[in-house]
Amino acid sequence: MGEIRRSVVVGLVSGAFMGFIDTYGYAVTGYTTSELAGVVASILVLVIYRVIYRRQPSIFEHVLGVVVSFGISLSTAMTSGMYITYTMLAEVGNPSALRLPEWLYFTGTALSPSTVSFYLYATAISGAGALIAYVFHKHYVEIEKLPFPIGSAMSVMIEVGKAIRRGALILAVSAGIILEFAAIMLGNPSADLTPSMQSMLPGSSIAISADVFVFLLALLLPLNTSLGVGLGNVVTYMFLTPLLVSEGLLISLPSMSSSDLASAAAPYTASMIIGFLTVSSLIYFYQARKALRETLRYLRLSRYLLRYFTASAALIGSAALPLYILCRPPITLLAILPAYVGLQLFLALVTIKVVGEAGTASQSTLPVATLSLFASGARHSMPYVLLDPYTGVPMPQFVAGASMNAIKAGKALDVDPEVPTFWLVVAMLAGAPLTLAYGHLLLSVFGVSSPKLNLLRWVPVVTWMDTVYRGDLTSFNAFSIFLGAAFAATVFIGLKALKLGGVSLYAVLIGMTLTPDVGLLFLIAAAVKYVAFRAGTDVYESLLAYTSMALAGAGIGVALSVIASLLGVG
């Protein structure tokens, strides 16, 4: 009991700190790093444990502390993250036209019981993802043997982090801290040839940004995955976006930077992802049909696994009642709800696969859910808020991917998968009120009119949400969906022909979702990994170990920059 108590205390302290950092980071930039929080927590938990208890944690204590901290950080995506997003949507859009209930966003008053209960419930639905990950962990970790790079990085940090020389550890972590802190304070060094490219190949983009975080993450990914992500990104911005321009769907102005182009293309990228994901999932499920059939057979025979699987489906489906009472959805939406729950489970499996190969999935697999709701006649905000993992609050797929990373880290360190699974759910649920309060606190202190939370930065993002909720038919584009599907088929055939079977379609998919300035970083990382791979196992593993430490340092660098920002520096 003592071990559990100590780990949970340390995990709570670390998670409370990281939850705040993630909330603030999301509010300021619109991006969340909570998927990577486990790697940073591995260092923080070690440090906090040593400070409080004056000794080294055991492997079990360390894993448990990291999982608790990770769970609290993850909850920010569902609570404070979406609370801030809806506040921005209410500011930019017309809440009454979108039928956006007031309890969903910040109105300047104290947190209402409706707000708190809704966000806690949405976090509980997201917990279904952890159960799905638990049910399928044998399939993905042992049968498919997916690398789960973030999970591996967590286990490297926990195990090797303690064994490595203190000087080397401090050097690697400090390098990460200094580089990331400097990058945030001074801006990433970058070169952007996109404006010049608009006259030569309209819609194309060539850019490189020395993004420390992304480069370290790229170094952690398997060699072929880094290659796939880089290729997917380069092909998207050298062939696909120019095609969109030639079709008159996308604007190409010589004044556009790479980020301008990426945000203008965002709705079409979402449509292309739908086409790409449909084809790539069909290929994956066809290729893995035997193993999946075995897993499902095992699931049918195993009563306890079936129980968890049913519980996760029931949790996702439980949103039907509030949906019906709160917004009386169209009959078409009610009719497809059982199939939609099935789609959510399917997307959870696909997301785990993507996370297994590419480390993080972000939200790359989820526009399919938005399109399905849109096609079923869902209009106004409420159906999306309750059911859509892309623009809504419950995110079982996001949690499924993150949970599998925690399970993989646990398995690598000989900790049974039940421990990370259930503690992650406990930490998410217990951390949800805290992280929601963080979001509310930030909005209360700064308001939406602070330069820190500049509202105009959110305009393009929430405008698309606004068009979807209003039922604007231009939200999705048939040509882009077809283009994405054709791209997936071409990549599949091309990889087969070039005998590059190790490069996954899902890695290419992740590349499509990234901004053009980081694609080249993945290719450079692939080259570095190739050399390390050839130089020997020891070199390769050293590279991974030091990269994990530097990544943890980069996470601390982000935290320091947040503190500096709050103190008015930078």
Place this chain on the structure above:
Amino acid sequence: MLVQLYIIAIYISLLLSAVYLAMKYSKAETIHRRKEAVNVRSAATRLYLMAKLSTLILKKPFTAIILLTLGLSTAAAAYSASSTSSITDVTKTFGGVGEGNAYLVELSQPSSVDPRNVSAFLCGGLSSYCEVVPFLRISLSEPLRTNLSKTPLYVLIGIQRRYYEGLTGFRTAMYSAPPYEGVMAVKLSGAGKVNVIKVRLVNESFVKSLKIYGSLPILPVEGFIGSEPVTPPPKYVLIGPLDEVRELLGAGNQVSDVLVVVKDRQLEIKNLVTGFEAMRKAYPVKDVWIFREGHVLLLTDAQVPTPSSIIASLITAGIAVLLSISLFNAAVPYLKRIYWHLILEGFPPWAMSVVMLFYVSVTVWGVGAGVISWSFSSLGSVSAFNSLITTAVSWGFLAIYSGKALKPLTLKTDVYIPPTERYTLLTTIKDPTRLKHLIRASLEGNEFFDLEGFEHAVVGEEVVIHARLTYKESWGSGLDVSVVLTPEKEATLVTLTAITWGIEEVSEAVTRNMLGLALSRIVGVIKSWELMPQ
């Protein structure tokens, strides 16, 4: 209320269930003891050797000459760069201009600029035929607050009074807030001061419908969704006469945009690009919107390299490659000699390719990065682009050539038995217990593997053994070995199966090494004991 109870009940049930399950499984886990110490190998001999060799080659005099050649070539490419400003037809997006004839100069930041000078740069001798309209469009980082609405003001737009009155029909500033009609006195506070101005309250749609000229919205474009411009919602915007807005902001005589309307529609301004280039040198000009003959064109400061400029960069790259290859050729015999010596010492054949790639990358990109940075800061982006092309082309050719010149040897062996995951042998040792001990002993005293677990079960006459081995060369890789001992008449059938695993990705070579080492060890022990005199 019902919904609230329902969702809270689900949250609490899941939380309690998860706490129960987490505690239950964690208690069981605390009893389980794990191996805490990890063996981290710090030696990276191959990498060290490769780094030493690379340093040795980098220190040679021929490297200095190659560096000089590359530096001069990339600098020459930077100096030979030429570019033009780009003009893009954006009529599709900002169409519906009608028959107007006007130019809108956008500055990259609000500046104290005399609008008539802008007109003079652009129109030259035709300035007297042009009407000049200055604007000030500012997005505030710290918005202003009003006493009319909770919504703060993020964007302030000032328009020359006469143009403003013509555009809106109002004499006072305007602001979109309920009740959307009438004129009111509004208190604006922000940046440490309070102002009171008269504003007309208007509908959002009215603000959205206002255009600077043609179909170009008066609201600043924040970005695009597809080809649709995205502008800030009108409720954040206050629009008024230029003098009033300047006073509110304390902006002196600053402008952000200057609209030049040519009174005679037939008049065409010649040498527009030249005027634009000259204007860019004097003012922080971002772009010029051209409204003419029903078209909207955008002239920007984004510089596009001319074809001759790109050809020049390719020629300099060609010269650099030729000279560098000639110099490098002279060093090839020396490099080959080192290579042979090292091969005999156990240096892997492919490592030379890595060393050469590293050498070429460091020399070419080392000097290239320096010249690119210098040309970017002192000659501009197009010169940097030219240097980049020269550097990239030189790097590609030199990497290919050096790789070919020092191509690694292909090793061939006479007898090659690929390691297999399954192996079967028949032994005359009939006692399964003895065989089990032999197998265990072979795995325990192994210099390549640590025995993590060894278990066995007797199933009928058969003995089933499972062993888990971790590879000493790395911390996260290993094998699971299963052995089935099946008694036959005069012998025992030994069926071995080994499955490799790795927390991280493991290369095929390492996997094969592990398989070969583990299986040969077990097979070898059984065979050698069989051969020993009984």
